[in-house]
Amino acid sequence: ELKVEQNPLFLSMQEGKNYTIYCNYSTTSDRLYWYRQDPGKSLESLFVLLSNGAVKQEGRLMASLDTKARLSTLHITAAVHDLSATYFCASSQGGSEKLVFGKGMKLTVNP
Amino acid sequence: DVKVTQSSRYLVKRTGEKVFLECVQDMDHENMFWYRQDPGLGLRLIYFSYDVKMKEKGDIPEGYSVSREKKERFSLILESASTNQTSMYLCASSGGTGWELFFGEGSRLTVL
Numbered sequence: 001e002l003k004v005e006q007n008p009l010f011l012s013m014q015e016g017k018n019y020t021i022y023c024n025y026s027t028t029s030d031r032l033y034w035y036r037q038d039p040g041k042s043l044e045s046l047f048v049l050l051s052n053g054a055v056k057q058e059g060r061l062m063a064s065l066d067t068k069a070r071l072s073t074l075h076i077t078a079a080v081h082d083l084s085a086t087y088f089c090a091s092s093q094g095g096s097e098k099l100v101f102g103k104g105m106k107l108t109v110n111p
Numbered sequence: 112d113v114k115v116t117q118s119s120r121y122l123v124k125r126t127g128e129k130v131f132l133e134c135v136q137d138m139d140h141e142n143m144f145w146y147r148q149d150p151g152l153g154l155r156l157i158y159f160s161y162d163v164k165m166k167e168k169g170d171i172p173e174g175y176s177v178s179r180e181k182k183e184r185f186s187l188i189l190e191s192a193s194t195n196q197t198s199m200y201l202c203a204s205s206g207g208t209g210w211e212l213f214f215g216e217g218s219r220l221t222v223l
Contacts, residue, residue: 033210035214041216042201042216043201043214044214045211048211050210088154097159097205098156098159099144099156099212100156101155102153103152103153104153
């Protein structure tokens with residue numbers, strides 16, 4: 001059974017700082033997703049990583065995937081307040097369309 | 112842009128009532144999903160459908176049923192609502208050549 005774990009679950013950081021958050025998954029998968037959720041809103045797709053070594057960047061966020069380690073990272077560069085949100089990673093099992101989500105990481109960026 | 116529309120943003124129902132949550136997508140996606148989201152538990156899959164009239168149980172199907180009579184519409188049914196079904200319900204769809212899951216705005220259900 002696929003399990004997805006995020007670490008940490010809560011993060012408070014200062015504007016301008018860098019940080020990396022982690023997403024581990026328990027079984028072989030070749031797809032990893034990152035989503036953002038603002039309070040009271042739905043989930044917005046950030047990245048879809050489809051192969052080992054994949055790296056994608058959008059603004060101050062960069063995501064990477066290491067399928068051998070079953071690990072994805074989301075790196076935040078020079079954080080700004082607008083990045084405050086909850087970030088979810090998700091993976092799928094054996095080519096299934098069904099996604100399993102982590103519990104989400106609530107990020108607060110303080111001025 | 113893909114649009115996934117959930118019929119009700121907020122609902123308040125009484126214990127024992129039958130509840131219908133409707134979801135419509137406009138991108139001809141084959142796959143549709145219902146998740147529930149609870150604080151500290153993340154998103155958990157209730158049911159999904161990969162074609163009209165086809166459905167598969169997710170991780171927490173108990174107390175729920177679904178209906179997919181048309182490709183664009185996927186309904187979640189609570190036959191007899193209970194207070195532990197108070198939650199945010201998220202519908203999503205995927206398909207075509209893309210791998211993304213597109214979510215609706217969510218339906219917040221309160222069962223009294």
